[in-house]
Amino acid sequence: MASFRSGLTQWARKRSIWVFHVNAASCNGCDIEILAALTPRYDAERLGVELVPSPRHADVLLVTGTLNPLMRDRLKTVYEQMPEPRHVVAIGACALGGGVMKDCYNVGHGIDAAVPVDLYIPGCPPRPEAIIFGILKLVTGTPDPVMAGEAHVG
Amino acid sequence: MRRTSADPLQRLSAKLGGALHPERRTTLLTVDPSKVEEACLGVASLPGLYHLSTITGVDLGDQIGILYHFWEGRRFVTVKTAVPKTAPRIRSVAGALPAATLYEAEIQDLFGVAFDGNPYAGKRLLLPDDYPAEAPPPMRKEADPEKIRRMMKLE
Amino acid sequence: MTPVQLAELLLFPGLTFFVWLAFLFEWLERKTAARMQGRLGPVVAGPFGILQPVADFFKLASKEEIVPSESDPFVLRWGPALYFAAPAIGIAFIPVLGYQSVLYHPLDLLFMFFVLGFSTLMAGLLGYASAGRYATIAMGRLVVQYTSYEVPLLISMVTPAVLAGSLSLQGVAQAQAPLWYIFLAPMAFAVFILASLAELEKPPFDIPSASTEIVGGWMTEFSGNALAYVKLTKNLSYVFLSALAVTLFLGGAGGPVLTADSDVQALAYVCYFLLKLFAVGFLIFAIKTGLARVRIDQAAKVFWTVVTPLSLAQLALVILLR
Amino acid sequence: MMPRKKLGGALGEMFKTALEPPVTEQYPFGRKVVAERFRGRLDVDPVKCTGCSVCEVVCPAGVITMVPVGKKTIGSREVEVKRPSFDLYTCISCGQCVDDCRFGALTLTHDFELAVFDKKSLIMKKALQVGK
Amino acid sequence: MSDAPAGDRKETGAGLMQYSPEGMMPFGPVHPSLKEPEYFKLILEGEKIVQVVPRIGYVHRGIERAAQERTWVKDIYLFERICGICSFAHSISFTQAVESMSPFEVPDRARYIRVVVAELERIHSHLLWLGLVGHWAGFDTLFMWVWKDREHVLDLEEGITGNRVHKSYSTFGGVRKDLPEGIGAKVTAELGYIEKRVAYYKDLVQSEQTLTVRTRGVGRISQDTARKLSPVGPLLRCTGIGRDVRTEDPYAAYDEVRPEVQTSKDGDIASLLVLRLNEVLDSCRMVKEALEKIPSGPFKVPFPRTVPEGEAAFHVEAPRGELFYFVKSAGGSVPERVKIRTPTMANLLTATEMLKGQTLADVPVVLTGMDPCFGCMDRVSVFDVDKSKEWSLSGEELRDYGIEYYRGRRG
C-alpha cells in the first residue's frame, strides 16, 4: 500500500506542476516568454503546468531578472511561503548570472545568491519551448526529456 | 527653424541674461540656476512647446548640469543650468510644471541634487530605501559601481 | 438507515461516484475552455489528460501543509472537511436512479437551501481563519456577493416546487414526467444558472477569487491537503449545482422507459441523468469562458435590479398560472 | 459608429474556435524547427580559433575570458598563448562576437534546449583543450 | 505517505502580506502578467482616491551608469534590454541618436528596414497589451486568442531579426542583416490574418458588455491635464491631442511611409482600447507600404568605434509613446552620458492623475491604460485621509468598508 501511495505521488508530481512567477528586476523579456509558454501555441497546460496566483499553491518558483536589493528580500519571502517539496527555476541570463546587466551597480550576479536554484534555463530570453523543455527536465530529472517518440495528440 | 518662435526665445534669453546656442536640432538656452523656473515657464508658454520631454542630469566634473528638454515639431529647446557639487541644491519647477515631478525625483536619487519644493524631496524614487548613506549618489563620476554593489551586499 | 442504503451512499451512485464525476467535470471544463481558446489542454496525465485533476489532487495531498501563524489551526485543519461535507451531503439527496435518491426527506428541498448557504458560510469562515489579507478582502466580496445572489437563487428554486406542489426533490422530479419545468419557467432556470455561477465563483462572478486582483481570494493561504480538498469541493459543488438544475428543471433522471427489467431501466435512468448533467455543466462553462469579470458593485447591481425582479416575476407568473 | 451592445459577444467565436483544430504545437513530443536566423547557443570551433581576444573585448555580457593555455616562441620572444572560455549562462546570444571574429571560429547554433541542473556545466571550455 | 515532508512548518506573518513593502495592502499578484513591479500609495477620502504616490525602482538596475563604462556597441545591447517589449525602439533610438552626431549617412534601405521592424514591434506590443487587458478583466479567453494571434507577428520578427524578443538588429550605420528572401509574401499573408482578427477584436471590445461596463468612462483624463503632465503615446492621443513623433519629427523612413495619427476624444480606457487597435491596423498598412517602397542597396555602412564629441537629443515613437534619448559624447570609445526617458516614466504621473476620483475597485483597470504591464498593481497601499493613518486593511475594517460601500451604492 505504501509503495502504491508513493508511486501515485510520484506519478502525480510529474504531471501536475503549478508554477508561481517572480520578477526580480527583469526586463519583461523573460516574463512575456513565460506567459507565452502558457498561451495556445505552446500551451504548457498540456503537461499539467498551471500558473497559480499564490506561492502557497505552487510547486515551482520561476524567477526572472537580475535580483536588485529591493526585490531580494521579497524573493526570499516568497520562497519561504512555498510548501515542500519546492523547486526554484532561474530563467534567463539575468537570473543565472546577471546577463548583460552584470556590472550595473544595482544588480546581483544571479538569484542563487538568495535562494537555492534547482534548474537553470539560459537564454535572453529563453524561447517558450526552452522553458517547457526546462520544466519537463525538472520534473523528470532526466537529461534529455524530450519525448520525441511519444505521440500525445490529445 | 521657424523664425516666429525663435524670436521670442531670443527675447526670453535676453531678459534672463542667458545665452542661446542654436545647434542642429536643439536650441540650448543656458541660464543661471536661480532663473530656471522662469526660463522653463517662458519656454513652455511658447506655442507648441508645452511638452517637457524629460530632465537630464549630467556630471560635468565639479558641477552637475541639469537640462530641461522641451519638444515641439522638429526641434528641441533645452534649458540648461548647472549647480556646484559642493552645494547641489536648486528650486524645483514641479509647482509650475507638474510633469517635472518624477524627473526631478530621479535626478535627486541618482545625482544627489536637492530640489526645493518637489513632493519627493528627501524621499527615494528608484534606489532602495536603505541605500547606504556613505555611498555617493550612483550616477556621479566619483561613485564606483563595484563598491556600491559591495555596500548593498549584492556580492 | 439500512446497511444497504449505507452501502449505496458510499458506493454507487453515492459519494465515490460523484467525486469521480467532480474530477471529470474539472477535466471537461479545462478541456473545453482550452479548445475554445484554440489550445489543446491537458494531454499527459492519462489518455487525453483525463486524469489531470486526479494528478493535481494527489500532488497537492502529498505536499507540505503550512499553517500561517496568525491563522486558526483548528479551523484550518477541520474546516475543509466540513466544507467538503456540504455538497457531499447535498448530493446524496439528488434522485439519480429513477426517482430514488440515497437520502430522502419530504422537505429536502428546504435542506438544499441550508446546504447552499452553509457552503458559502464555510468558505467565508475558512478565509477568515486563514487570516491572510487577500483572504479578508475576498471575504468582504464574498459576503456582498452572497447577499445579492442568495435571494434570486432561493426564489428560482421555489418556483419548481410551487409548480410541482411538493417540497421534496423526488416529488419535483416526478412531477416533471409530462413536461420539464424549463419550458414552464424558463426565466427561473436562467436565474438559477446565473446564481449558480455566482455560487461557484465562476466568471463573470468570480469576484471573490479574482486571481488578477486579489491573488487566490479566500484560498490564498491554503496549501497541501487543505487546498486539495477545497479544490475538490469546488468541483463537487459544481456537480451538485448542475445536478440540482437537472432535478429542478430538466426532469431529473426521468426519461423514456426502455425495458420492464428494473435493473436495466435504472441504468438507463443514470444515463439520462448524466446526459442532462453534462448539458448543464457545459452550459455553465461556456458562459464562464466567454465573459469578462464584472466589478463587485456591478454584480450586486445586476442581481438586485435585474435578476431578483426577474425571478420574482417568474414566481408570480407561476403562481397565477396554477 | 458604435457596434451594437451585446452580452456574450464572444460565444459565437468561441464555438468556431473549438471546432477548428487547435494551434498548439507538439513540441516536447517532437523536434522543433526554429527560424533560419534564430540565435541559439554559441559554439566555438577550437581549430579555427587563434586566440586573438577580439571576442573578449566586444562581448557586452562579459561572457568570455581569455585563459592562458601555454607558451609559444615567435622568433626570439616567448608569448603566452590564450584561448577563450565561455560562461554561457550569461550569454545573451547577441552574436556580436560572431560578427567580429575574423577567423570564423564562432557560430550561433539553433540549439535552445539548454536547461541544466548545474550552472557550471554551461561553461564552455572546448577551445582550451585544443590550444594545449 | 512515504515521501511527504515531515512536520508542518509554522511561520510568522500572514502570508503574502510580507511580500509587500511596508506591510501594506498589495493589490494583485506579484506575478504572471509580467511586469515590473511598481508601488502606488493610494490616499483615500471616504471611498474616493484623492492622492496617489508612485514609488518605482523595483526593477532599477543602474543601466545608465553601466553605459558610461562600456563601449558604444555594447551599449546597444544593454539598452535593448531595458525592456523586453519595445526593445527595438530602444535600439533604434540610441543608434539614431549616435548617427545624428556623426557625418555618416545611413543607407535608405536600412531606414526602411527599421520602419518595418519597428511597426511589427508596435503590432506585437499592442496585441500583448490587449491580451493583458482581457486577462486583468478576468476574460482569459480574450487573452489566449490575442496571444495566439500575436505569435504570427513574433514569427515574422524572428524570421527577420533572429530573436522573438530582443532583436539585436539595429546597429550604428544600419541594420545587422538584410531582410530575408521572400519575406514580402510572408508578411502580406500573416498581416492579412492579423488585420482580420483585429477587426473582430475591435468589434468585440466595443460590444461585449462585461468589458464595456469595466472600461467606459473609467479613468478619464482631460486635454488640459494631458497638456500639464506631458504624457506620451496613446495616453496623450486618447484625449484628442494628435501628437506622434513619427509624423511630427520623422525619423528612419517615416517621412516617406507616413502613419495616420489615431486620436480619440473620450480619454477613457474604452477609447484607449479602440485607439490602440486602430494603430495596429495602421501599422499593418505601413509595414506593407514600406516593403513595397523599399529601395535596394546596402543595408549598412561601416561605422567607426568612436563618436565625435557633442550632444544629441533624440526620440522615437515606441509603442507606448515618445521614447527619449539624450546622448553626450566626449569623443572617446565610451559615451560620456546617456539619459533615457522611457514612455512609462512619462505616463506614470498621468496614470496617478487618472486614478484620482476613481474608486478602489477601478484601480487595476485604470492602470491598464498606461502600460502593458498593468498587472503590477501588486503594491497598492491604502491610506485614509480622514483617519490620517495608514490603513492596514487587515481586519474587519476592510470588510465593513466593503459592505458599507456597496450597500450605499446599491441603495
Ligand code: SF4
Ligand atoms: S535574460 Fe534577457 S530577456 Fe531575460 S530578463 Fe534578462 S535581459 Fe531580459
Ligand code: SF4
Ligand atoms: S489570473 Fe490566472 S492566469 Fe492570470 S495571472 Fe492569475 S493565475 Fe495567472
Ligand code: SF4
Ligand atoms: S573565437 Fe575568434 S575572436 Fe575569439 S579568440 Fe578565437 S579567433 Fe579570436
Ligand code: SF4
Ligand atoms: S553572443 Fe553576445 S553575449 Fe554571447 S558571447 Fe557572443 S558577444 Fe557575448
Ligand code: SF4
Ligand atoms: S534606465 Fe533608468 S531606471 Fe532603468 S536601470 Fe537605467 S537608470 Fe535605472
Ligand code: SF4
Ligand atoms: S514603455 Fe513599456 S514596453 Fe516600452 S520599454 Fe518601457 S516598459 Fe518596456
Ligand code: SF4
Ligand atoms: S524602461 Fe521603464 S519600465 Fe523598463 S526598466 Fe526602465 S523604467 Fe522600468
Ligand code: SF4
Ligand atoms: S504599470 Fe507597467 S510599468 Fe508600471 S510596474 Fe506595472 S507593469 Fe511595470
